Amino acid sequence: MRSEGEKLIPINIVDEMKSSYIDYSMSVIVSRALPDVRDGLKPVHRRVLYGMYGLGVFSNRKYLKSARIVGDVLGKYHPHGDSSVYDAMVRMAQPWSLRYEQVDGQGNFGSMDGDPPAAMRYTEARLKKISDEILADLDKETVDFQNNFDDSLTEPTVLPTKIPNLLVNGASGIAVGMATNMAPHNLSESIDAICAYIDNREITIDELMKHIIAPDFPTGGIIYGYDGVRDAFHTGRGRIILRAKVGFEEIGNRNAIIVSEIPYQVNKAEMIARTAELVKDDKIPGIYEIRDESDRNGLRVVYELKNDAIPNVVLNLLYKYTALQTSFSVNNIALVKGRPEQLNLKDIIHHFVDHRHVVIVRRTEYELRKARERAHILEGFMKVIGTQESLDKAISIIRHSANPAEAKEGLIAEFDLSDIQAQAILDLRLARLTGMELDKIRDEYEQIMALINDLEDILANEPRRYQIIKDELLEVKEKYGDERRSEIDYSGGEMSIEDLIPDEKVVLTISHAGYIKRTLLSEYKVQSRGGVGNRGATTRDEDFLEYIVTATNHEYLLFFTEKGKCFWLRVFEVPEGSKTAKGRAVQNLINIEPDDKIKAYIRTKDLKNEDYTSQMNVVMITKNGTIKKTSLAAYSRPRTNGVNAIEIREDDMLLGAKLTNGSSEIMIASKGGKCIRFPEEKVRAVGRTSIGVRGIDLGAGDEVIGMIVVNDLENDTVLVVSEKGYGKRTAVEDYRITNRGGKGVITLNITEKTGDLIAIQSVTDEDGLMIINRSGVAIRMNTAELRVMGRNTQGVKLINLKGNDEIAAIAKVEMDKDVEDEESENSENGEATTNEDGTTIVNETSSEENPTSETTEENEDNNNEE
Secondary structure (H helix, E strand, O other), rough: OOOOOOHHHHHOOOHHHHHHHHHHHHHHHHHHHOOOOOOOOOOHHHOOOOOOHHHHHHHOOOOEHHHHHHHHHHHHOOOHHHHHHHHHHOOOOOOOOOOOEEEEEOOOOOOOOOOOOOOOOOOEEEEEEEHHHOOOOOOOOOOOEEEEOOOEEEEEOOOOOOHHHHHHHHHHEEEEEEEOEEEOOHHHHHHHHHHHHHHHOOOHHHHHHHOOOOOOOOOOOOOEEOHHHHHHHOOOOOEEEOEEEEEEEOOOOOOEEEEEEEOOOOOHHHHHHHHHHHHHEEEEEEEEEEEEEEEHHHHEEEEEEEOOOOOHHHHHHHHOOOOOEEEEEEEEEEEEEEEEEOOOHHHHHHHHHHHHHHHHHHHHHHHHHHHHHHHHHHHHHHHHHHHHHHHHHHHHHHHHOOOHHHHHHHHHHHHHHHHHHHHHHOOOOOHHHHHHHHHHHHHHHHHHHHHHOOOOOOOOHHHHHHHHOOOOOOOOHEEEEEOOOOOEEOOOOHHHHHOOOOEEEEEEEEOOEEEEEEHHHHHOOOOOOOOOOOOOOOOOOOOOOEEEEEEEOOOEEEEOOOOOOOEEEHHHOEOOOOOOOOOEEEHHHHOOOOOOOEEEEEEOOOOOOOHHHOOEEEEEEEEOEEEEEEHHHHHOOOOOOOOEOOOOOOOOOEEEEEEEEOOOEEEEEEEOOEEEEHHHHHOOOOOOOOOEEEEOOOOOOOOOOEEEEEOOOOOEEEEEEOOOOOOEEEHHOOOOEEOOOOOOOOOOOOOOOOOEEEEEEEEEOEEEEEEEEEOOOEEEEEEEHHHHHHOOOOOOEEEOOOOOOOEEEEEEEOOOOOOOOOOOHHHEEEEEEEEEOOOOEEEEEOOOOEEEEEEEEEEOOOOHOO
């Protein structure tokens, strides 16, 4: 029922919803969620600071109960829930939340683990010293005031801060239809940038970035990559990648990753719990234990690793799957004259400088007005008490007046005073009427007049006002400036797993039983031919090192098994070990069948480069002499379970695989000392699963021992090595070109003394040679020390072998200039002397054996040369 006199106005509900929602959203935007560009504060933070200012809890006063502060702010300025005020005040006191805290809290104010603060009845607070600069000159009419919610009091609409608060502490807030997320910055850098802007208003953002390099987060960490920073500074939007600051330590016999700083706004306890779940689910293998050893001295999270884990690979997995790497999405939206705007770095600085200029002008006007008022009173004093005669007249007028009003009128009439001056005379104490006090009044008047002239000059001189802004900022920098906490990794970008793994030269060793490890090439010492060698690896019973591969960390390894399958590994994924480490079973790294065995490898560069993979071929050889050529592109898509590389017949096995460029020459050697040479074109390219064609015609009981690819006929020479330690280099031209499938020619004169041929390799004078025997001893030498000999010769002895020991493998290595060239007489295991006839005597000394001597004849059996 409609009551009498009531009027109903029909409205469209859609229009009403639009209007009401816009009103609500603007209220949230302006009065709750977004900071003002001038002081960088939201209303609740501004009210907390002003409430504490009103209560007088400055940095040099005693702490006050948080409940008292919250109650005052609620009752006077902020009519919302008490938690909204207390939560805001708590955050203003947390050193991991604000780069420069504004509240000094005493008691439990929470932790980085997300622990809640104590109730406000238990905690106490006061303003931080830096907040004095935010509130400075508030009593000098420098900012506008507005009525509070019930019009009983007034509150400032903005604070006259000397601190560029929006820059140094940032802000975050979700409004309606928009949000803000502004990064904190270093105070010293920010002030330098503002001063540079004041000196040159046309300064570019790139020039500003020389001063304010990047955001500076309270929790430190590493800014990974600079593109996001540049975008944020130029446009006000950007994605900054943050990484934890980590180091590596050895704890007992285990490696450990130590985290000393975590990304901004990351909950440490949640991060550790999440990591533990990932480790349990095998998403992050290699972690043995996680411990939080943080204390009052700083943050320390320990990720203790398993013995076979590669620290850098585990670290990259942690970056990929956990909050050790996060992103901070910058969205610089703040209120400019009550309207939300997106701001770049220069905009923020511009608005802050304008605000400070307004504050300086208003402060100067206020001080000038007060100085003039004081000068006016002092002029009255000097009129009345300037001489003894005038003073006596004034005293007489006051004494003979019936009341103060009559006395005031008498003074005004007699001395031509203003009402204010006359009242000031009446308010004077008698002690001020002495001669000494009169001198003080004259001195004060002179000082006031000098101050007035100075203040008038400030108001008339704009450059001087900006110089005052600079001077005050530099004073703030001197007081509160500190070092940057967040480091910057300029080389970073989108994360890939090899980002933190240096592309160093390494030696990969694979044992006969299938144990593999990766060792820095520099760990191997250079020795001369005939040296005894250093201990290369500790192997298991009846095991020996069979393959030795040189590579760099970022390359790919293609493993080929005797059953004709191909598997992939990045070199850095191979566990790192010392020279004497046993390594890790290959079966634990790739999904190889238990009865299969790796027989060949290919070291290749980027498999994702289509131009590269389409130009290169994989040529394979089997024990029975079958050869096959396939494009590398067929192997460019790694699969966890491998792919079929070649179909292997019964009683045969894959023996070797090499990369060719389409115009190479191929040489295949057999155990019996034969070798065949033919152009690569003689073998046509086929698919991955094909069998291949005959490469060499083998005699009864003979088998292939290896294959080389020759690309440089002028410099390449053929190195062959027998199992008893004999070897030689021969020019490629000594081997005539034949058709594929022939019997070949003699490459080493096989005798009982030399043993069967076990290896063939293509080398130049610049190459190094690594030889490993079955007992695990490794020797590294320069191939230049081996002179080129004829094809049908026995060669020279390369390494001294004890007892029934034999050579297991040889590999070509690049001689590294950083590796010290140690001659054999300086080797760890013995001293060598060379006789006049060319014989090298190697003396070994061991704690377990008596000193012995062995003789190596460099030119032994040279009469067999052609």
